[in-house]
Amino acid sequence: MMNGENQRLREVLSQVTKNYNALQMHLLALMRQQQNHGTEANQQHEVFQGKPEEKKHEVVPRQFLDLGSSAETDEMSHSSSDERTLSASPQTDMETASVKNNGNQQENSIVKDGKKIGRENSESQGWNSSKVQQLNSPGNKSLDQSTEATMRKTRVSVRARSEAPMITDGCQWRKYGQKMAKGNPCPRAYYRCTMAVGCPVRKQVQRCADDRTILITTYEGNHNHPLPPAAMSMASTTTAAASMLLSGSMSSGDGLMNQNLLTRAILPCSSSVATISASAPFPTVTLDLTHNPNPLQVQRPPTLFQFPFPGQSQLFASVTAPQLPQVFGQTLYNQSKFSGLQLSHEMGSWHLHQQLHPEQQPALVDTVNAATTAITADPNFTAALAAAISSIIGGANGNTTTRSGNNTSNRN
DNA sequence: CGGATTTGACCAGCGC
DNA sequence: GCGCTGGTCAAATCCG
Ligand SMILES: [Zn+2]
Numbered sequence: 001m002m003n004g005e006n007q008r009l010r011e012v013l014s015q016v017t018k019n020y021n022a023l024q025m026h027l028l029a030l031m032r033q034q035q036n037h038g039t040e041a042n043q044q045h046e047v048f049q050g051k052p053e054e055k056k057h058e059v060v061p062r063q064f065l066d067l068g069s070s071a072e073t074d075e076m077s078h079s080s081s082d083e084r085t086l087s088a089s090p091q092t093d094m095e096t097a098s099v100k101n102n103g104n105q106q107e108n109s110i111v112k113d114g115k116k117i118g119r120e121n122s123e124s125q126g127w128n129s130s131k132v133q134q135l136n137s138p139g140n141k142s143l144d145q146s147t148e149a150t151m152r153k154t155r156v157s158v159r160a161r162s163e164a165p166m167i168t169d170g171c172q173w174r175k176y177g178q179k180m181a182k183g184n185p186c187p188r189a190y191y192r193c194t195m196a197v198g199c200p201v202r203k204q205v206q207r208c209a210d211d212r213t214i215l216i217t218t219y220e221g222n223h224n225h226p227l228p229p230a231a232m233s234m235a236s237t238t239t240a241a242a243s244m245l246l247s248g249s250m251s252s253g254d255g256l257m258n259q260n261l262l263t264r265a266i267l268p269c270s271s272s273v274a275t276i277s278a279s280a281p282f283p284t285v286t287l288d289l290t291h292n293p294n295p296l297q298v299q300r301p302p303t304l305f306q307f308p309f310p311g312q313s314q315l316f317a318s319v320t321a322p323q324l325p326q327v328f329g330q331t332l333y334n335q336s337k338f339s340g341l342q343l344s345h346e347m348g349s350w351h352l353h354q355q356l357h358p359e360q361q362p363a364l365v366d367t368v369n370a371a372t373t374a375i376t377a378d379p380n381f382t383a384a385l386a387a388a389i390s391s392i393i394g395g396a397n398g399n400t401t402t403r404s405g406n407n408t409s410n411r412n
Numbered sequence: 413c414g415g416a417t418t419t420g421a422c423c424a425g426c427g428c
Numbered sequence: 429g430c431g432c433t434g435g436t437c438a439a440a441t442c443c444g
Contacts, residue, residue, distance in 0.1 A: 174415090174416065174417080175416075175417055175418080176417090176435095176436065176437075176438095177418095177419085177435065177436055177437080178417095178418075178419075179433090179434065179435070179436095180433095180434095181433090181434085182432085182433065182434085188434085188435095190435070190436075194416095202435095204435090
């Protein structure tokens, strides 16, 4: 029945995607050449430095971090001011500008006891932030929405529940739990993929304690079903874009990396190192640190990645490198198996995604998290990154143009 | 009425 | 063994 048709469509889509990617890569390559000459990406260095804080092990195979501009809860909101005030943004209506981040600690107190906090927090903190919707298109809402909703609910009482499954990354997710994380005021939500029956993929979303604007999403497992086109396209785009990015900004000085990255970028969503995508309405940057050896997945060329140099760091941790001194600053000490990190910015918010493979070591993850956290927390980073991205993107596509100022985004 | 979310309970791993 | 954390379950609830 429909299956056949479906299959067919899928194939077609796949093909299209492929073509698209190829073109994009090509474009990127060209761009890269241009950019190569100069450009530096130092910003990134700094940016990455952060300090690790949190968590110890998570299991997660992949993570997403979202930096949103939104803010939060009423009470919590006090935050301070920062430069980044969010604002503005355009479309995310809901987010509103609430603003800011920070100020979380108090909640801790509340929470300190342990479990129970759940509800309070939950209500108060919702997750806001925007998400990736654009990519996927309509449909995602839940997390954010809920958040928003929640937030609002206090005031307005809009619907508190989120409804349907969200499609953040093109998949549908059902929430099966929420818990408070020790150090942050914000609860962590657990979702399971519902696109396919047996899909083992789970994801957890959490807001960064330092910056509530940041959302970290961790994915665990691989989907056992085909991803929706939207997701695919996004992924590919992202990947492609990323490559550009890498080349341009990342440059840490070595071209090697870039190349590696590129290569990697090409790979389908699974593992790429860093990618930026310009195609979407908003710029997206993806960083992938891929890992090494992991069979789980399948096709990924193992060799691609290895960065021999210790110093590279920047966005990608290099995966295999035994001694990566610092990948994001300091943190990645282990060889990470980090699979990916992605940062995207949509109209007003930033998202950072990370992917890890199941086998990854927790420490790594940790690192990653820390790094992300740090990154996200650090305004400079954001700004820098954004800028870099934008420039790249702008150059590349031209369409989005997102420079720091343009989109509003982050702002500065 | 079916499906999704909420949320407290339950359980497993870890450190002391 | 105890307490703490993190993750999952499942009953209750909500919503379309
Ligand atoms: Zn799935």
